[in-house]
Amino acid sequence: MHSTQPISVGILGATGTVGQRFIQLLENHTFLRIAALGASERSAGKTYREAASRSWKQSSPIPSAVADLVVLPCKPDHFAECRIIFSGLDADVAGEIESHFQAAQFAVFSNAKNHRMNPLVPLLVPLVNADHLDVIPHQRAARGLDKGFIVTNANCSTTGLVVALKPLQDAFGPLARIIVTTMQAISGAGYPGVPSLDILGNVVPHIGGEEEKMEAEVAKILGSVRGDGGGFAPLEGLRVSASCNRVPVVDGHTESVFIEFERRPAPSVEEVVAVLRAYRPEALTLDVPSAPAHAVVVLDEPDRPQPRMDVLTGGGNSVVVGRVRPCSVFDVKFTLLSHNTILGAAGSSIMNAEIAVAKGLI
Numbered sequence: 001m002h003s004t005q006p007i008s009v010g011i012l013g014a015t016g017t018v019g020q021r022f023i024q025l026l027e028n029h030t031f032l033r034i035a036a037l038g039a040s041e042r043s044a045g046k047t048y049r050e051a052a053s054r055s056w057k058q059s060s061p062i063p064s065a066v067a068d069l070v071v072l073p074c075k076p077d078h079f080a081e082c083r084i085i086f087s088g089l090d091a092d093v094a095g096e097i098e099s100h101f102q103a104a105q106f107a108v109f110s111n112a113k114n115h116r117m118n119p120l121v122p123l124l125v126p127l128v129n130a131d132h133l134d135v136i137p138h139q140r141a142a143r144g145l146d147k148g149f150i151v152t153n154a155n156c157s158t159t160g161l162v163v164a165l166k167p168l169q170d171a172f173g174p175l176a177r178i179i180v181t182t183m184q185a186i187s188g189a190g191y192p193g194v195p196s197l198d199i200l201g202n203v204v205p206h207i208g209g210e211e212e213k214m215e216a217e218v219a220k221i222l223g224s225v226r227g228d229g230g231g232f233a234p235l236e237g238l239r240v241s242a243s244c245n246r247v248p249v250v251d252g253h254t255e256s257v258f259i260e261f262e263r264r265p266a267p268s269v270e271e272v273v274a275v276l277r278a279y280r281p282e283a284l285t286l287d288v289p290s291a292p293a294h295a296v297v298v299l300d301e302p303d304r305p306q307p308r309m310d311v312l313t314g315g316g317n318s319v320v321v322g323r324v325r326p327c328s329v330f331d332v333k334f335t336l337l338s339h340n341t342i343l344g345a346a347g348s349s350i351m352n353a354e355i356a357v358a359k360g361l362i
């Protein structure tokens with residue numbers, strides 16, 4: 001069971017798109033309490049209400065418990081009362097700042113790309129590879145720390161994809177080849193993000209670095225912890241090709257996924273649907289209050305999932321799959337939808353922290 005004692009948390013990048021989502025999701029959390037907020041020098045010294053009033057884009061108002069907190073510079077000394085640090089920092093600064101907080105013995109849960117491929121840092125998707133936290137003792141030992149560590153989330157498009165791939169790999173693997181085409185929401189680009197003249201009535205077929213991140217991250221996430229606990233053995237043999245597009249949707253990344261299995265005969269559509277529906281990752285067996293009831297929700301309607309209707313399924317922490325059907329080139333194809341700032345960012349970080357608490361790492 002998780003600690004019934006409240007745990008104080010700090011949020012770095014609190015004024016940004018992901019930072020705001022942390023604040024919204026933590027408003028009524030059972031044991032995580034926001035104690036401190038950090039952002040750039042542009043925001044530091046202002047109350048959160050002053051600093052974020054223009055950029056706040058959530059559908060609920062700024063919670064009163066944080067509105068009058070003074071935004072702090074992102075330096076560990078200012079966060080002394082916190083045990084957990086959630087980072088929604090811009091990647092230009094996240095790497096160095098997060099390392100400082102780790103060295104100062106904080107448990108850091110990052111959304112940025114900087115530390116994701118570090119061989120001692122779990123690239124943790126809470127509904128997929130909670131066991132990768134087994135490397136934390138080794139990370140601490142390697143850096144001479146007794147409490148501090150860094151865990152990162154995956155890229156938001158990678159996250160939705162691996163939640164659907166993991167049960168298929170476990171049941172029917174190995175996976176041989178994946179082709180994925182994304183249709184990504186504008187909130188993925190942060191605030192103010194993509195200019196309206198670029199995206200309204202349009203599709204932009206390029207998101208810098210996104211395809212490379214998706215192709216690299218899948219193998220680490222679907223890989224295993226090495227036998228000595230000293231790092232990760234990436235999944236070998238799987239080839240992934242991603243094609244990423246920005247579309248005029250506010251929240252929710254949609255992906256068309258084409259899968260080829262090594263196994264012959266390949267699983268049927270009915271078998272794939274049954275395995276997706278039955279998927280119960282480790283996080284759903286632990287005391288993880290933010291976990292959705294179902295990691296994957298499969299819809300039968302021929303025109304779903306759709307971001308406007310389905311993006312908040314499972315509180316935004318489920319992956320919604322639809323249109324599961326045979327593929328005449330590979331074996332099976334489907335469409336999936338995941339919330340890019342909830343499961344794809346702040347929601348995963350919060351579940352990652354809840355898992356770490358449940359496993360006694362915090």
Ligand SMILES: NC(=O)C1=CN([C@@H]2O[C@H](COP(=O)(O)OP(=O)(O)OC[C@H]3O[C@@H](n4cnc5c(N)ncnc54)[C@H](OP(=O)(O)O)[C@@H]3O)[C@@H](O)[C@H]2O)C=CC1
Nearest residue numbers: 013015016017018039040043088090091111112188190191
């Ligand atoms: N949006 C999404 O769907 C996803 C985003 N991510 C990643 O999460 C991170 C945050 O993304 P997002 O919220 O969209 O970005 P935003 O641009 O909306 O927010 C960036 C945040 O970083 C702060 N910041 C910028 N420069 C500095 C600095 N020099 N020192 C301290 N703080 C600084 C900003 O503060 P200030 O307001 O004061 O400038 C702001 O709080 C990024 O690394 C992104 O790649 C990951 C998955 C999904």
Ligand SMILES: N[C@@H](CC(=O)OP(=O)(O)O)C(=O)O
Nearest residue numbers: 111112113155156184188189
């Ligand atoms: N690139 C994602 C969001 C993001 O910031 O990804 P990453 O954390 O991998 O840099 C998007 O635009 O939708």
